Amino acid sequence: MNAGYTEGQFLNKDWEEEFEKVFKKHFKSLHAYACTIVHDEVMAEEMVQNVFCRLWEKSDQIQIRESVSGYLYRSVYHESLNYLKHLKVRDAYQTYAIHQVENTNNTTHNLELRELEERLQIALKELPEKCRTIFQLSRFEEMKYQEIADELQLSVKTIENQMGKALRLLRVKLADFLPASLIIIFSQLI
Known part of the structure; x- marks a missing residue:
């Protein structure tokens, strides 16, 4: 595998040495690129690793139509965006869940307080x-x-x-x- 791959060429499992060269050559720059998107070094590293893992696991299914470098950058970009979308969905759900719990707690608290007040009035009488x-x-x-x-x-x-x-x-x-x-x-x- 090298930057000279052209349309129609497939990656396959026989290219372990070439894969390692590509990994070493592009990892740092892809990590820096992912950092600019996700603003988290650890998650940026995970994004790049995910791309390389997918490339390794599905090498027989992936068709690179441009340079390997272009393919990797585009893959890291999409992986990072998907991660950010996941964060937004997770944060929205957490906000919703907290709101639901607060409403339930307020309702429960109000019912308990009302019952306590009633019981106190009876006890006072x-x-x-x-x-x-x-x-x-x-x-x-x-x-x-x-x-x-x-x-x-x-x-x-x-x-x-x-x-x-x-x-x-x-x-x-x-x-x-x-x-x-x-x-x-x-x-x-x-």
């Missing part, structure tokens, strides 16, 4: 009245224990005791709904 009132003033009205004590004309110690009782009862009522780690977080937030 089941608290003793004084306990529920103190809890709601503390957590929903964001009042300090002293402010609640002043408004309800109770001692701060009573407010603390009632809050402790409310938190214990809510943990028990919501225990089957929340995993253990969330119970800890939930109790810290409540």
Whole structure:
């Protein structure tokens, strides 16, 4: 095989030495060319190797109608473009998949949050009245224990005791709904 091949000539398996010469002669320049297309040295090397592997494996089927050099450059060009197209398809799919997961996660999260809110409202209604009132003033009205004590004309110690009782009862009522780690977080937030 040499640069003087003309139309109608076929490559065949008897040309191992010639193949090696062509490989050594063109590999670096083809690699540099592929780098300008794919902008990645490792992938550029793979593109050139793919072209040479295909040339070796299908030598009895490939017909070179121009110079070997022209054939190799055109093959590397098409191999590189196919790789870039593959990247675009892969990136588009990844973007789509991430979007789908985010939408599913948001929907699932919203459903779980809504169920938690419903369960919390039910659990709050089941608290003793004084306990529920103190809890709601503390957590929903964001009042300090002293402010609640002043408004309800109770001692701060009573407010603390009632809050402790409310938190214990809510943990028990919501225990089957929340995993253990969330119970800890939930109790810290409540």
